[in-house]
Amino acid sequence: MKGRQAGWGSAVLDRFQNPTQVLATGFGSVILLGTLLLRLPIATTSGESADWVAALFTATSAVCVTGLAIVDTGGHWSAFGEGVIAGLVQVGGFGIMILATLFTMIVSNRMGLRARLMAQAQTSTLTVVDARRVVRNVIVFSLVSEAVVAVILTGRLMIGYGESFGTALYHGVFHAISAFNNAGFSLWPDSLTRFVSDPWICLTISGAVIVGGLGVPVIFELLRSWRRPSRWTVLTRVTVVVTTLLLSVGTMVFLMTEWRNPGTLGALKDSDKLLASFFTAVMPRSSGFNTIDVSQMESSSWLVTDILMFVGAGSAGTGGGIKVTTLGLLAFVIWAEIRGEPQVNIGHRRLTESAQRQAVAICMLGVALVAIATYVLLIMTPHSLDQVLFEAVSAFSTTGLSTGITPDVPPAGHLMLVVLMFIGRIGPLTLGSALALKERIRRYELPEERVIVG
Amino acid sequence: MKGRQAGWGSAVLDRFQNPTQVLATGFGSVILLGTLLLRLPIATTSGESADWVAALFTATSAVCVTGLAIVDTGGHWSAFGEGVIAGLVQVGGFGIMILATLFTMIVSNRMGLRARLMAQAQTSTLTVVDARRVVRNVIVFSLVSEAVVAVILTGRLMIGYGESFGTALYHGVFHAISAFNNAGFSLWPDSLTRFVSDPWICLTISGAVIVGGLGVPVIFELLRSWRRPSRWTVLTRVTVVVTTLLLSVGTMVFLMTEWRNPGTLGALKDSDKLLASFFTAVMPRSSGFNTIDVSQMESSSWLVTDILMFVGAGSAGTGGGIKVTTLGLLAFVIWAEIRGEPQVNIGHRRLTESAQRQAVAICMLGVALVAIATYVLLIMTPHSLDQVLFEAVSAFSTTGLSTGITPDVPPAGHLMLVVLMFIGRIGPLTLGSALALKERIRRYELPEERVIVG
Numbered sequence: 047m048k049g050r051q052a053g054w055g056s057a058v059l060d061r062f063q064n065p066t067q068v069l070a071t072g073f074g075s076v077i078l079l080g081t082l083l084l085r086l087p088i089a090t091t092s093g094e095s096a097d098w099v100a101a102l103f104t105a106t107s108a109v110c111v112t113g114l115a116i117v118d119t120g121g122h123w124s125a126f127g128e129g130v131i132a133g134l135v136q137v138g139g140f141g142i143m144i145l146a147t148l149f150t151m152i153v154s155n156r157m158g159l160r161a162r163l164m165a166q167a168q169t170s171t172l173t174v175v176d177a178r179r180v181v182r183n184v185i186v187f188s189l190v191s192e193a194v195v196a197v198i199l200t201g202r203l204m205i206g207y208g209e210s211f212g213t214a215l216y217h218g219v220f221h222a223i224s225a226f227n228n229a230g231f232s233l234w235p236d237s238l239t240r241f242v243s244d245p246w247i248c249l250t251i252s253g254a255v256i257v258g259g260l261g262v263p264v265i266f267e268l269l270r271s272w273r274r275p276s277r278w279t280v281l282t283r284v285t286v287v288v289t290t291l292l293l294s295v296g297t298m299v300f301l302m303t304e305w306r307n308p309g310t311l312g313a314l315k316d317s318d319k320l321l322a323s324f325f326t327a328v329m330p331r332s333s334g335f336n337t338i339d340v341s342q343m344e345s346s347s348w349l350v351t352d353i354l355m356f357v358g359a360g361s362a363g364t365g366g367g368i369k370v371t372t373l374g375l376l377a378f379v380i381w382a383e384i385r386g387e388p389q390v391n392i393g394h395r396r397l398t399e400s401a402q403r404q405a406v407a408i409c410m411l412g413v414a415l416v417a418i419a420t421y422v423l424l425i426m427t428p429h430s431l432d433q434v435l436f437e438a439v440s441a442f443s444t445t446g447l448s449t450g451i452t453p454d455v456p457p458a459g460h461l462m463l464v465v466l467m468f469i470g471r472i473g474p475l476t477l478g479s480a481l482a483l484k485e486r487i488r489r490y491e492l493p494e495e496r497v498i499v500g
Numbered sequence: 501m502k503g504r505q506a507g508w509g510s511a512v513l514d515r516f517q518n519p520t521q522v523l524a525t526g527f528g529s530v531i532l533l534g535t536l537l538l539r540l541p542i543a544t545t546s547g548e549s550a551d552w553v554a555a556l557f558t559a560t561s562a563v564c565v566t567g568l569a570i571v572d573t574g575g576h577w578s579a580f581g582e583g584v585i586a587g588l589v590q591v592g593g594f595g596i597m598i599l600a601t602l603f604t605m606i607v608s609n610r611m612g613l614r615a616r617l618m619a620q621a622q623t624s625t626l627t628v629v630d631a632r633r634v635v636r637n638v639i640v641f642s643l644v645s646e647a648v649v650a651v652i653l654t655g656r657l658m659i660g661y662g663e664s665f666g667t668a669l670y671h672g673v674f675h676a677i678s679a680f681n682n683a684g685f686s687l688w689p690d691s692l693t694r695f696v697s698d699p700w701i702c703l704t705i706s707g708a709v710i711v712g713g714l715g716v717p718v719i720f721e722l723l724r725s726w727r728r729p730s731r732w733t734v735l736t737r738v739t740v741v742v743t744t745l746l747l748s749v750g751t752m753v754f755l756m757t758e759w760r761n762p763g764t765l766g767a768l769k770d771s772d773k774l775l776a777s778f779f780t781a782v783m784p785r786s787s788g789f790n791t792i793d794v795s796q797m798e799s800s801s802w803l804v805t806d807i808l809m810f811v812g813a814g815s816a817g818t819g820g821g822i823k824v825t826t827l828g829l830l831a832f833v834i835w836a837e838i839r840g841e842p843q844v845n846i847g848h849r850r851l852t853e854s855a856q857r858q859a860v861a862i863c864m865l866g867v868a869l870v871a872i873a874t875y876v877l878l879i880m881t882p883h884s885l886d887q888v889l890f891e892a893v894s895a896f897s898t899t900g901l902s903t904g905i906t907p908d909v910p911p912a913g914h915l916m917l918v919v920l921m922f923i924g925r926i927g928p929l930t931l932g933s934a935l936a937l938k939e940r941i942r943r944y945e946l947p948e949e950r951v952i953v954g
């Protein structure tokens with residue numbers, strides 16, 4: 047397999063034998079650079095240097111495409127500062143998409159000769175790609191998607207809202223980058239609330255978020271063989287099914303729960319309620335824009351949002367969370383166990399024990415991390431569990447929705463959120479790929495012991 | 501193996517091929533009987549029939565040894581009613597201990613010839629037991645333990661609190677049954693708050709709760725070979741280690757978090773704070789007594805209590821939750837995955853893939869159940885997530901601690917809690933045993949596919 051990768055691509059792939067290092071140093075360096083840039087006096091509207099915590103928090107939030115903010119993005123930062131933020135989001139988005147896509151390729155390749163010989167048709171789709179092509183594909187695909195979104199947004203802002211071409215273009219490009227990369231930064235202090243009834247804006251943004259969240263390998267496979275779902279890889283199959291399920295359930299739940307809530311859907315015309323519910327169901331996974339006031343949502347809706355955020359988006363996309371694949375695999379594991387199947391099969395493929403354990407590890411460590419962060423925030427702030435759990439899940443899953451407590455958190459809490467955003471961004475991918483790439487040599491087998499659980 | 505079981509024992513063991521049915525019908529019938537008895541006019545102090553929901557809720561709570569109450573146990577029920585409750589607790593406790601112990605034996609036996617031949621010493625300890633001996637051992641052990649506890653409590657209540665012999669004996673026996681079976685019903689409306697500084701009462705109750713929660717197989721193995729931990733089975737090893745860990749961490753966390761809280765530890769002498777913290781750390785697993793006011797605890801302490809309750813006690817004991825073994829196995833699975841081990845080994849034993857999947861299934865389905873119940877309670881009641889999550893976890897894990905909202909929940913919510921207590925009681929054991937007992941025939945193997953997760 048290595049023989050196929052020429053020169054530069056091969057060197058890159060070699061480095062990936064230690065993906066944790068690549069991810070941590072890569073994202074860490076860009077965050078540092080971003081912090082320094084945002085510390086420049088020209089980055090703020092006031093012309094004074096932003097304080098360290100605000101600069102670090104904003105840079106981390108941008109590079110990790112989280113979108114949490116402790117200062118108002120449009121008000122606090124100058125056009126230069128906003129440009130830096132958009133740049134950091136784009137670099138962070140490219141970074142995560144390229145690395146995730148490469149890891150997907152490598153893991154699929156590693157599946158190796160045996161599986162390919164046994165099932166040529168199904169697996170060959172992902173094996174003839176080299177690193178350079180991946181990088182090019184990701185960048186071209188991202189830029190084209192963002193351009194399409196920017197054009198629609200710009201046009202709509204000019205026609206529907208009377209913005210000048212310059213302003214509309216600036217808003218359009220910024221929000222296109224922010225949406226496709228699942229960042230959720232908005233130049234309006236109330237996010238996209240003013241567009242709650244505007245299907246042009248809402249559906250365009252939703253589309254960008256969903257496409258960015260699915261990820262290049264899935265999108266390309268869908269483009270190639272959307273008519274023949276039976277040929278899809280397990281990755282695509284699980285991603286599409288779980289995503290559809292979460293979007294539908296989320297939309298219905300928000301519609302029912304918030305229908306009469308005067309602070310959210312209650313104020314809207316019935317015809318707009320569906321649009322707003324759909325938008326609210328798309329955003330936790332994991333873009334973080336909002337058109338209804340999150341702080342006014344029922345606390346049962348917060349709980350549902352917590353779950354949607356924690357799950358997040360697709361494995362090779364720009365979204366965060368433990369990923370829909372992880373949830374999907376766990377569901378198959380549980381289903382197989384309930385039915386007493388000796389193996390876990392998805393479609394006509396057997397799931398490796400290693401993949402099962404990875405899914406468990408990612409999910410459980412995610413839960414543990416969120417629980418610890420929630421505990422710390424409960425101690426640090428006067429807010430209730432509803433709000434701090436929401437905040438912690440939002441930071442971990444790089445979603446960036448907030449019930450409004452982010453600015454109130456003390457500096458030590460902001461630094462903890464910085465760490466949480468960072469780990470939430472690189473953690474699941476690191477675990478998923480590092481573990482999958484590690485060689486497993488079965489030296490000897492110990493006698494087994496059956497243990498009763500539960 | 502079947503050959504060893506004579507007549508009656510063999511018939512019982514045969515029934516266990518379908519443990520779900522045994523558990524559901526067994527517990528269901530006793531709950532129905534209990535409901536009818538509690539509906540009798542003589543069961544209440546007022547002499548009027550209790551309403552159906554109160555009778556059903558109390559009977560379920562007693563049989564499932566949960567201890568949640570919608571009416572004040574000491575005030576609402578007559579001596580006859582309290583006797584019925586104690587009887588239901590005892591039957592529920594016997595039931596769960598006997599069934600869990602039998603399942604443990606069967607699962608260990610199923611480990612089968614191969615493992616026994618390979619490792620005679622370690623596994624023979626649990627194979628020479630038949631069903632009758634298990635039943636006898638469990639009953640004798642329970643009654644002896646309860647007698648010891650009752651004697652200490654009775655003596656202390658007479659000497660330290662001037663109760664008459666009759667009253668002290670009544671209180672002592674009731675609370676001994678309630679403690680050993682992890683039920684947590686108390687005849688005092690504020691549970692054991694009055695004894696917060698009394699080590700005699702607190703440590704005796706704690707001891708009964710811990711011993712009952714460990715379960716007969718573990719206790720017997722500890723009695724047999726407590727000097728040689730290297731010979732312990734995986735069950736005993738994991739149970740002891742995780743229990744110790746949770747108790748220590750819980751004690752420290754409560755001590756730190758509540759130290760200055762005037763509603764809880766703040767009011768106590770420093771020397772009593774340790775005792776109260778230890779007691780508070782023991783009770784979520786899963787007895788449900790309290791000596792400090794749960795409703796006054798910090799919400800960060802509630803979160804920690806939620807986690808302790810959810811995990812619960814030992815697999816073959818009277819406690820609830822997903823069980824310490826489940827948590828322990830998951831930790832080993834994650835650790836093995838992080839280290840890139842091809843298998844999961846605990847001590848010198850390999851964990852079967854089936855056991856790994858069972859642990860995942862029990863934990864995840866538990867999380868899903870609690871999440872759904874929490875969501876429903878959020879919609880039904882005006883309470884915050886802190887409180888309804890606590891209530892849902894408490895019901896699921898048969899703990900019975902409450903922040904005080906149980907009586908406020910509307911009747912539909914009470915019925916949901918009844919279902920939750922029932923599933924929480926029989927669910928994990930059903931899953932753990934039914935899955936372990938099912939024959940797994942590997943007919944053919946599909947080609948594997950590697951999927952990236954996270």
Ligand SMILES: [K+]
Pocket residue numbers: 111112113228229230332333334444445446
């Ligand atoms: K985001």
Ligand SMILES: [K+]
Pocket residue numbers: 565566567682683684786787788898899900
């Ligand atoms: K209990």
